[in-house]
Amino acid sequence: MSAAYEDRLRAFVGREIHPLRPGQDPVNVPMIRHWVEAMEDDNPIYLDEEAARATGRDGVVAPASMAQAWVMRGYAATAAAKGGGGPADELTDLLAEGGYTSVVATDSEFEFHRELVPGDHVAAREVVESISPEKATALGAGRFITSLRTYHDQDGEIVAVQRWRILRFRPKPKPQKPREPEERPEGTAAERPEERAPRPQPAINRDNAFWFEAARERRLLIQRCAACRTLRHPPGPCCPECGSFEWDTVRASGDAHVYSFVVNHHPRHPAFDYPLIVAVVELAEGTRLITNLVGVTPEEVEIDMPVVLDWVDAGPESSLPVFRPVAQEGQ
């Protein structure tokens, strides 16, 4: 990096990149209700006036974690504002000029100064606090951008402070050029293991090691409670039905159907072909597992579609179960 570039970056430290802007709506009970339902937070101080007063408050309060929600603008307004040439865009452009084109949020620390109550109207502004020198990270060389977002009430008093850090990084070159779908040879990643980057390896622990060991031998096991005979997956130390720690296993027949699925387009990992079908399949025995579907296009997949077990080599030491449509069995 040239000294001139460093100077231009440093000029952003202390600069306001988002001016004080009020949220679209004041703090209100309907939004609080949606939030606590989604979070499954049944603390009564958020919705029950009497319970809130019993804690010494004047009435219901908003969950502290909603601070950000009160100043969110929604997708349409955010998309419309993007590229509008404000200081935040200038900083993004300057970082892109340095090759830092990718971004990941790394941490967020909140300080809450007072509880928000219905009727408060929150506004937020954001100032760049620091920009790190270039650091080597697992994702690629990058810079940590720390900004300070202050949340103000209708009287201008600060109600919360958020220190927010992102990593802007230069993505590492891919081990191989991603193929366009039309260039892709016949067959799945499973059938061309020699061309593939290794798959991310599963996190194996004491509770699930038996399952991966069997998978290495291409046997799909299901853990079974030795006390009540309930099957369970993923593997765990204790039966969710009866609490017993005793277990054995049964071998799955390999017959299953698609319970649910998503089609993953991004982000891309070089070990996989895209679009990648990530499915929850329900085994004939009744347990479900997360897996990939092979030998089928996203357009052809249907919920309840019968599928059958197949295997991929996921590295020199591991095999993983995948599923393909029954019609293709034996191909």
Ligand SMILES: [Zn+2]
């Ligand atoms: Zn049990």
